[in-house]
Amino acid sequence: MSDEETSGTETLETTCCIVGGGPAGMVLGLLLARMGVDVVVLEKHGDFLRDFRGDTIHPSTLQVMHELGLLDELLKRPHQEAKRLNGVVGGVEITVADFSQLPTRCQFIAFMPKWDFLDFLSEHAKHYRNFRLWMKAEVKDLIEEDGQVVGVRATTPDGPLDVRARLTVGADGRRSTVRDRAGLKVIDLGAPIDVLWMRLSRRADDPDQPLGRFDQGRVFVMLFRGEYWQCGYVIAKGGIDETRRKGLAAFREDIAKVAPFMRDRVGELRDWDDVKLLTVTVDRLETWHRPGLLCIGDAAHAMSPIGGVGINLAIQDAVATANILAAPLRAGTVSSADLDRVQKRRIFPTKMTQRLQVFLQDCVLGRVLGSSAKLNLPWPLRLLRRFPFLSRIPARVIGMGFRPEHIGPRGSG
């Protein structure tokens, strides 16, 4: 940039600049501020209120909130609790995951809109004077000197903003500008599915736990959200044009077939604006860092919606990052080896979760979508039906993940 272009640019100095005020960025900001590190979080939107982006707060995240002393206050906010995840496969209902025996403070998944959770985190982070959240600040580029990332360039309604930092963290989601500008190599694991999301009202005599329904070429997920169901209809990758071509009436009929008790309300889908497309991506960075820069959360690894674990994995990344980097950040000596320790710690749960998701996408969802016949219970589900205690295994994988992280003492890192 020329001198002319940079004149009028506001410049901030901080220790850690976090790009993105999603679950990864807000939790990392809160934890680092609590551990005495000066932090600036840049978020491109003006608030956290957006379309449905996942509402699940899993037992591992509730545990983190408990360890921070914030759990009771969080659970005072409106939410629903799911103690089990049930599936109806070919008309047979089974419990796929039973959280009641988890060795965690909360043995349930809390359903709370992501924006409420992010508001809660930002309220608490703002208690720390060394935490600054800058909304409507969209990062467009990195500032680099001698091969080292030393900050970011953002645009704000008041003009350009440069933030110079010892460490820049890309927590800007699965379409990360930071990872793109840093030229980090992305490994695409592929996904044979997309998901159509919609809301349908809930009646008093409906079930009160989340449900996945699988039958005759259809997969339909229903998340209990109090007054309404947040529903996901799985389609083959790129199948949106075909679904639209068949028409909304045919789509409503498909839903009524897989979830007959919804037949009386599928008319609430008045046009295609009521149905949102999630293009499913599963990928991860080969290397999550460069000198002066680290990516975490979806920016480092976009997850499939299977298991609804993206938010929780992003938060676990943030906890590990704070535990590993707080001390070097305070000392002003963050090395590439420190950044690599974060990747080494989090690559195992990321790979394991993605492997499982890809297996389920290809071998279960792909097969259901590819067959119009009445579905027989696959053998793993027959096993779960025969030995219900086995549903504790998926509960552990979904609820706690492969490597749960814990809040270290304030001075650690």
Ligand SMILES: Cc1cc2nc3c(=O)[nH]c(=O)nc-3n(C[C@H](O)[C@H](O)[C@H](O)COP(=O)(O)OP(=O)(O)OC[C@H]3O[C@@H](n4cnc5c(N)ncnc54)[C@H](O)[C@@H]3O)c2cc1C
């Ligand atoms: C429709 C849908 C349903 C989902 N359902 C679930 C679910 O039920 N459970 C679950 O666990 N996960 C779910 N997910 C996935 C989940 O939303 C993500 O895995 C999780 O939010 C990742 O957190 P993150 O903080 O890494 O990124 P994000 O939540 O994507 O946050 C990134 C933030 O960065 C901001 N940002 C982006 N670019 C810039 C920029 N250039 N400058 C400044 N700010 C920027 C964005 O505005 C955003 O606030 C769902 C996703 C979608 C799309």
